[in-house]
Amino acid sequence: MTDQAAGPAESADQLITELADLVFATAGRLRHGFNSAAAELDLPPAQALALVNLRGSVPMRDLADQLSCDASNVTGIVDGLERRGLVTRCTDPADRRVKRLVLTDEGQRRRDVLAARSHDRATELFDLPDGDRQRLRDLLATVAGTGQRHP
Amino acid sequence: MTDQAAGPAESADQLITELADLVFATAGRLRHGFNSAAAELDLPPAQALALVNLRGSVPMRDLADQLSCDASNVTGIVDGLERRGLVTRCTDPADRRVKRLVLTDEGQRRRDVLAARSHDRATELFDLPDGDRQRLRDLLATVAGTGQRHP
DNA sequence: AGCAGATACTTGAGGAACTCAACCATTGAA
């Protein structure tokens, strides 16, 4: 047998590294799926990621927070999206400092396709019995600190 | 329908997106831990990642495979590690095309510290009862395709 | 009112990481 498969005789340390590796591997697959879906739509990864985070009208600052990156970075990414005609900047009349991002029709369409395709790939990936999926969700939720299961 | 918080009445589709988000969030935390551990050792993320993948003497090609990236990319990363005196290139006498990467003493030391610190942060993150940790491992293992659990 | 300080965004410089195409050296086999 391969020495990492089914042995209950593993240290807690080893279990931790295994967990970390698995999370990275899973995230890697997910990202790969997302990126190739993005590539099919001729979108660089970061622009695609920004696109799926847009709904309604979003101030650039908020987008920067969601992507947890510098504001000036968002400027560049949005420049790209605007160049492609997927989004427009509208200055908020209530506070003329902020620019609200609004999807164009094409942007809307592209976002939906992107979301659908990457969702499909994710569905393939999480091919588990339904109970296991919820179980996995619950475990990850506590790890991610996004809140307990039973409120 | 904009609401997505805590209802147990969620569609399978929603469960999938939730899973994807959670995996990304968890991986993000892990990476953040790793990156800041790397920064403390004055290492850029990619170089740090390469470093922890080195043990004994590894051909550059193998490293490229482990990192699943282009060979020329590895050249640049190893250039950085060599500049810092953490690794040396040795031409393999058996096949003079291949260069084997060998850690220097300092490289060894730095790698161990890095591994230890990022492991610590991972341990903090995966703060679960022991049974849950194994359960999580098993679920992720099937998802990551690293082998079925019940043969 | 008016000024000080915060906030939203942009610009520019700079760097890290990555890919691709072209290239050299070496190997292994027809």
Next chain:
DNA sequence: TTCAATGGTTGAGTTCCTCAAGTATCTGCT
């Protein structure tokens, strides 16, 4: 020997990102 395949490097080019500085606008305080 000759030729295709392999390991590695180089150089061009892109994307993504950060930091420092600058502009415009808003808010709080006096």
